[in-house]
Amino acid sequence: MDIVELRTPTAIVRHGNGRLTVLRPGTDGERVLDVPVAELLKVRLNRRADDAVVIEIYLRYPTPVLTGVPADRTPLPVLIAEHDVPTATVIVERINNQILATQRLDVASPDLTPPTPSWGRTGPARADVDRAVRRMVPRRDAKPAVAALHRYVTPDEFVLESAIVSAQPPTARGTGLLAVTTTRLIFVSLGATKRFAHELPIAALLWARTTDDSGTSGVAPGEYGVEVNDGNQTWHFIGTDRADTERVTGALNFAIQREVADGAAGPADPGVSKLYSEWELLVERHSLGMVDDAQFQRYGRGILRSLPD
Secondary structure, eight states: OOOEEEEOSSOEEEEETTEEEEEOSSSSOOEEEEEEGGGEEEEEEEEOTTSOEEEEEEESSOOEETTTEETTTSOEEEEEOGGGHHHHHHHHHHHHHHHHHHHOOOOOOOOOOOOOOEEETTEEEOHHHHHHHHHSOOOGGGHHHHHHHHHHOOTTOOEEEEEEEEEETTSOOEEEEEEEESSEEEEEEOOSSSOOEEEEEGGGOOEEEEEOSSSSSOOOTTOEEEEEEOSSOEEEEEESOHHHHHHHHHHHHHHHHHHHHHHSSSOOOHHHHHHHHHHHHHHHHHHTTSSOHHHHHHHHHHHHHHSOO
């Protein structure tokens, strides 16, 4: 970026090459400030009570500036003349634009392209189903339900998360595999004699939340609930692993928000995609042992609470 400069009777303001420099005029060129733009919080023009115009420079961190006063509370003022206001306005806007550019994070949206199934002796196998099942607490008796899920998913949906839960009324009681896809919430029972499945379209759902044994949700100690609401009634599922139920809840809220955004007239909300990308990264780090169980639960709750209501 080219260097631009504003000379005033009291200071020289210079911006370029990713830095902001303020010097005292004179032969020595004493540097009052010389910092990368990334360390700036904001720069603004302000007219003081005595009608003088100043450029106020706020640092991101409370770094002492000359007098030792924290710069985040007392910005560094640069006095300018009235005729310098147009030039100062351009420089201030340019600096603030670069501040925003240094803060912007380019986060890729998750690839939710449904994978092509491979076929074996037991039927179709989907990579997204396998990944979701590997993340949940394993159970030997879940294999038939997992095999059924491989057959149930359609070519136009992507499986996000799954968990073993117990279904409560208004659905039929029973233990089964609860799976969240981009279009449906699917429950496949584990019963050896009486097998059944339920599905709810994502488009019909409003929200999902996790519940615990706090005494207000009817969840016993050591159990973790998932509540799903469509605006009319609430479906209840209870699991025994907090990480599993929180993953399912997070994926379900993501799918609901994605459905709302895709059906809206305006552009999709990038915030939800970013949060889900952070969720997938957290899950991966947890599986690699980079994040322990306590950290996973704490960070995971923070991501879930950040999802829009």
